[in-house]
Amino acid sequence: MRERTDRDLVRRTRRGDRDAAAVLFRRYWQSAWRTAFVITGRRALADDVAADAFERAFAALDRFDDRRPFAPWLHRIVANRALDLLRSERRLADDEPPEPVDLQPDRDSGDRGLLAAVVELSLERRIPVILRYGVGMTPKQIAATLDLPVGTVNSRLARALEQLRDSFEAHDARRD
Amino acid sequence: MHDEIDVRIARLFSELPEAGAEVGERALARALDALPTPQTRRRSPLRTVAVLSAAAAFVLALAAGALAAAGALHVSFGASSPRQTTATVSQLTVPAGARGIAAVVDGRLWLTTSSGLRLEGLPVTAAALSPHAQYVAAGIGDALVAIAPDGRRAWSHPTAGPVAAISWAPDGLRIAYIVAGRGGFRLHIIEGDGAHDELIDRAVRTVQPSWRADSLAVAYVAAGGTPVVYDLGHRSRQVVTSPSAREATQLAFAPRGRALAVATQHGFLVTGAGAPTNGGTFAPSVVAGVGWLDDQIVLAVDPASASDQGPFIQLFRLDHGEAIPMGQLIPPATIQALDTDGRRLTVTVSNRSGIRVFASSPAATVRKAQLPRLPALLQLAPGTRVGSVAVR
Numbered sequence: 001m002r003e004r005t006d007r008d009l010v011r012r013t014r015r016g017d018r019d020a021a022a023v024l025f026r027r028y029w030q031s032a033w034r035t036a037f038v039i040t041g042r043r044a045l046a047d048d049v050a051a052d053a054f055e056r057a058f059a060a061l062d063r064f065d066d067r068r069p070f071a072p073w074l075h076r077i078v079a080n081r082a083l084d085l086l087r088s089e090r091r092l093a094d095d096e097p098p099e100p101v102d103l104q105p106d107r108d109s110g111d112r113g114l115l116a117a118v119v120e121l122s123l124e125r126r127i128p129v130i131l132r133y134g135v136g137m138t139p140k141q142i143a144a145t146l147d148l149p150v151g152t153v154n155s156r157l158a159r160a161l162e163q164l165r166d167s168f169e170a171h172d173a174r175r176d
Numbered sequence: 177m178h179d180e181i182d183v184r185i186a187r188l189f190s191e192l193p194e195a196g197a198e199v200g201e202r203a204l205a206r207a208l209d210a211l212p213t214p215q216t217r218r219r220s221p222l223r224t225v226a227v228l229s230a231a232a233a234f235v236l237a238l239a240a241g242a243l244a245a246a247g248a249l250h251v252s253f254g255a256s257s258p259r260q261t262t263a264t265v266s267q268l269t270v271p272a273g274a275r276g277i278a279a280v281v282d283g284r285l286w287l288t289t290s291s292g293l294r295l296e297g298l299p300v301t302a303a304a305l306s307p308h309a310q311y312v313a314a315g316i317g318d319a320l321v322a323i324a325p326d327g328r329r330a331w332s333h334p335t336a337g338p339v340a341a342i343s344w345a346p347d348g349l350r351i352a353y354i355v356a357g358r359g360g361f362r363l364h365i366i367e368g369d370g371a372h373d374e375l376i377d378r379a380v381r382t383v384q385p386s387w388r389a390d391s392l393a394v395a396y397v398a399a400g401g402t403p404v405v406y407d408l409g410h411r412s413r414q415v416v417t418s419p420s421a422r423e424a425t426q427l428a429f430a431p432r433g434r435a436l437a438v439a440t441q442h443g444f445l446v447t448g449a450g451a452p453t454n455g456g457t458f459a460p461s462v463v464a465g466v467g468w469l470d471d472q473i474v475l476a477v478d479p480a481s482a483s484d485q486g487p488f489i490q491l492f493r494l495d496h497g498e499a500i501p502m503g504q505l506i507p508p509a510t511i512q513a514l515d516t517d518g519r520r521l522t523v524t525v526s527n528r529s530g531i532r533v534f535a536s537s538p539a540a541t542v543r544k545a546q547l548p549r550l551p552a553l554l555q556l557a558p559g560t561r562v563g564s565v566a567v568r
Contacts, residue, residue: 018208025204033195051203059210114188133182134189161181
């Protein structure tokens with residue numbers, strides 16, 4: 001059976017089809033959670049941010065323009081909610097963003113060198129990188145998500161990639 | 177090189193940890209609950225009237241628009257702003273006559289004050305409103321943080337570990353807090369401006385400290401389960417030695433005078449008002465909270481699983497050393513948290529459909545207030561754990 005499109009699922013969900021809503025949720029839950037995780041660096045916050053984002057998205061589904069893709073809209077809510085949370089923590093706790101305690105290279109499997117380099121990126125650069133290469137958004141979609149000009153997104157992506165390349169080289173040199 | 181990074185980041189993203197299955201199911205349930213009710217099209221015999229009403233509304237809207245253009249009226253057209261839904265809190269209202277409400281829900285602080293301070297979902301370990309809800313003290317990470325009315329950090333005091341309980345003195349000049357340390361919990365007192373932190377006791381339980389009305393003494397539960405009153409003026413400790421007070425679970429000083437209500441696993445007593453008064457026992461029930469409304473003691477009692485009786489709130493009046501029952505209120509469901517400021521009762525009740533927070537008006541007794549008939553100040557998702565709630 002052919003997989004239903006996001007637009008179809010959104011329209012069915014609006015009509016009260018909870019099964020369609022569940023399919024939509026499961027299609028993007030892990031992606032939304034991982035985006036929140038990469039931004040906040042903490043599992044507990046990612047749990048709340050992702051759940052909160054879906055709740056907000058579903059509550060606002062009547063206002064969503066279904067001619068546009070669903071995923072960027074959802075991830076925009078995820079990113080904004082995560083940033084709001086980090087901003088409030090930074091404002092109240094200290095001037096530095098909190099350490100991403102659960103997102104440490106020695107705790108996660110996979111490409112540890114790359115993870116270390118990504119964690120070292122500032123949030124300003126980390127978020128566009130994750131939305132571009134993790135979630136698969138275009139620079140234009142990232143710009144809309146973060147309320148930034150496309151040129152700024154491209155610039156941050158370029159600088160982030162440059163920084164990642166430098167980090168790789170340093171990492172490889174240390175390993176050699 | 178960039179192409180290689182593309183691939184590696186995409187792979188890295190797919191190899192990141194996943195959310196727990198239980199977390200996902202809970203999130204799905206909350207998301208489904210948030211779905212708007214689908215609107216069905218109905219043909220009404222009053223359709224003509226509706227059309228005429230719409231036309232009239234259009235004319236009025238045009239008039240309002242003209243006024244708005246003239247600067248005489250603030251008006252907005254188009255879709256309403258997005259509904260402010262949250263993970264757990266669907267409503268947050270300061271009750272009439274109060275200055276603010278704060279609730280710690282699943283380790284997050286939700287707060288609204290009449291002065292405009294609003295916090296939504298701030299991760300905290302504990303929190304307490306100052307008198308008149310001007311400031312809020314919260315445990316954030318390993319620090320005690322005071323948040324000013326403008327929402328900014330007023331001060332931050334590093335602690336040895338997470339703050340487990342906070343209580344602001346009635347005069348606002350001091351804060352008692354319990355902090356986790358190596359091997360147990362410690363009671364500290366710090367001044368309201370974040371200065372002069374002092375360790376009071378190295379071994380206490382994580383029961384919310386209670387301040388005496390004159391702000392010169394604070395009651396807490398020692399590690400052995402015995403209530404202790406620390407007198408700031410004399411820097412002395414008075415242990416409540418009554419056998420009925422052992423294994424204390426809640427403490428509450430009266431809003432006036434020196435009477436201290438001590439709740440235990442199965443009952444309560446009152447001390448400090450002459451001879452200790454044994455209030456009674458509720459075995460096999462559990463006393464979930466204790467507080468005061470004027471001179472009446474309020475006790476929230478949850479039944480143990482062996483009991484058929486529903487949860488209830490019991491009122492007592494002290495009369496010459498006796499605690500005289502004044503009546504019961506049966507809430508609609510299990511009591512999660514209870515707080516009083518001497519004039520108002522705030523209580524959280526839960527059932528399968530969700531959790532609601534009610535507050536009585538200062539003038540009404542609990543019996544007259546009929547909690548289930550009061551508007552809910554907070555509506556929370558089922559399964560939510562309420563750590564504390566307070567209205568000031």
